[in-house]
Amino acid sequence: MGSAITIDGVSKRFRLYHERNQSLKSTLMRRGRARFEEFWALRDVSFEIPEGQTFGLIGHNGSGKSTLLKCMARIYTPEQGEITTRGRVSALLELGTGFHPELSGRENIFLNGAILGLRKADIERKLDDIIDFADIGAHIDTPIKNYSSGMYVRLGFSIAINVEPDILLVDEVLAVGDEGFQRKCAARFEELRSGGRTVVVVSHSLNTISMLCDTVALLDHGRLDRVGSPKQVIEDYLGNWVAERDEGTEESMRWGTREVRIEAVEVLDESGRPVESIPMGASATFRLHYAADIELARPLFTVAVHHVDGTLVSNPNTAELGQVPPLARGRGSIDYTVPSLRLIPGAYDLSGGVLDGEGTHVYDRRHRVLRFHVERGHPDELSGIVSLGGRFEGEIYGGTP
Numbered sequence: 001m002g003s004a005i006t007i008d009g010v011s012k013r014f015r016l017y018h019e020r021n022q023s024l025k026s027t028l029m030r031r032g033r034a035r036f037e038e039f040w041a042l043r044d045v046s047f048e049i050p051e052g053q054t055f056g057l058i059g060h061n062g063s064g065k066s067t068l069l070k071c072m073a074r075i076y077t078p079e080q081g082e083i084t085t086r087g088r089v090s091a092l093l094e095l096g097t098g099f100h101p102e103l104s105g106r107e108n109i110f111l112n113g114a115i116l117g118l119r120k121a122d123i124e125r126k127l128d129d130i131i132d133f134a135d136i137g138a139h140i141d142t143p144i145k146n147y148s149s150g151m152y153v154r155l156g157f158s159i160a161i162n163v164e165p166d167i168l169l170v171d172e173v174l175a176v177g178d179e180g181f182q183r184k185c186a187a188r189f190e191e192l193r194s195g196g197r198t199v200v201v202v203s204h205s206l207n208t209i210s211m212l213c214d215t216v217a218l219l220d221h222g223r224l225d226r227v228g229s230p231k232q233v234i235e236d237y238l239g240n241w242v243a244e245r246d247e248g249t250e251e252s253m254r255w256g257t258r259e260v261r262i263e264a265v266e267v268l269d270e271s272g273r274p275v276e277s278i279p280m281g282a283s284a285t286f287r288l289h290y291a292a293d294i295e296l297a298r299p300l301f302t303v304a305v306h307h308v309d310g311t312l313v314s315n316p317n318t319a320e321l322g323q324v325p326p327l328a329r330g331r332g333s334i335d336y337t338v339p340s341l342r343l344i345p346g347a348y349d350l351s352g353g354v355l356d357g358e359g360t361h362v363y364d365r366r367h368r369v370l371r372f373h374v375e376r377g378h379p380d381e382l383s384g385i386v387s388l389g390g391r392f393e394g395e396i397y398g399g400t401p
Helices: 024-029 065-072 105-115 120-134 137-141 149-162 179-194 206-212 230-246
Strands: 003-017 036-050 054-058 080-085 089-092 167-171 198-202 215-220 223-228 253-255 260-268 277-279 284-292 300-307 312-314 330-338 346-355 362-375
Touching (some): 003 065, 003 198, 036 080, 036 198, 036 215, 054 065, 054 206, 054 230, 065 080, 065 089, 065 167, 089 149, 105 137, 105 149, 120 149, 149 167, 149 179, 198 206, 206 230, 215 230, 223 230, 260 346, 284 300, 284 346
Parallel strands (some): 036 223, 054 198, 054 215, 089 167, 167 198, 260 362, 277 362
Antiparallel strands (some): 003 036, 215 223, 253 362, 260 284, 300 312, 346 362
């Protein structure tokens, strides 16, 4: 088995300009010179992807994985090094990549097919399959500038996986459309894998990478860190990521208009003491401390618990549970209490947020702001993420088997 893709010493550079929207006068005064600094998104990256493998690219934001995928797709040209591919390459990257907004869906199918090197007769042979898979009905002859984002994605995905590519490049778009379309995509994706096609996947979902990929490459600040089995590479990546968070070098995300602010989040044990770890099966309270400059009759408070690998475990909110407290100006707190914490021992991140009653306006959202640990307790389970809380019972029937 040969290599489907060979990456040899690839480096990619971008210019980050410090001056935007300058006047014509200031541009002439500088004689056309603009201030910028160089940013190397990739530095001397080399590895090979064997034919027929599903290959994952992981790394933190800004590690260079999406840039490398675009280099494979010939969207970017490296400053140094070379990428060699064997066979037809189809890429599913950003929403609507390669689409012309003034053309209809049908016309864009022919345009994309031509970009991929297909003859008109080949595209016509696949046309019905592409249209049926995209499931956009009569809109296929409507200019795609009028499409919803879902229609964009369905058409793009349908083209990418129905042109019989030898190599499929996928960037963070495996979970597209509604549940029915996702099942259809997963089935077709599995057909490509079992048919010996080469698939390269970029995703922040380590669970997805672990399930899909034969081999994984980890990028770190534009350089190749390691290539290996999904289990080993992901474990090494998570170990380094946890160490960075513990040292305070990586901040959590926060957004919102801040008329109401989440000032702190805490995990409390059954006696009400703030703790960093809690035994499995024990009572736990997730507390949000807030400060409000306005009054809200129907605020929506939410908490979220993520496993350290990024998997969302639970995301309850006051509206769904019918437990909507009024909110007055000033400071206060709100608790979400779990009588018996069924999380499997490990590391978890807690998020908190407050929105308006419809859940459409975010006042403050603090994403994965607090890390806590679950210790061994009762029941004493160690696999998975949550315990189902059940028990095994058996019965001996007797007699001859």
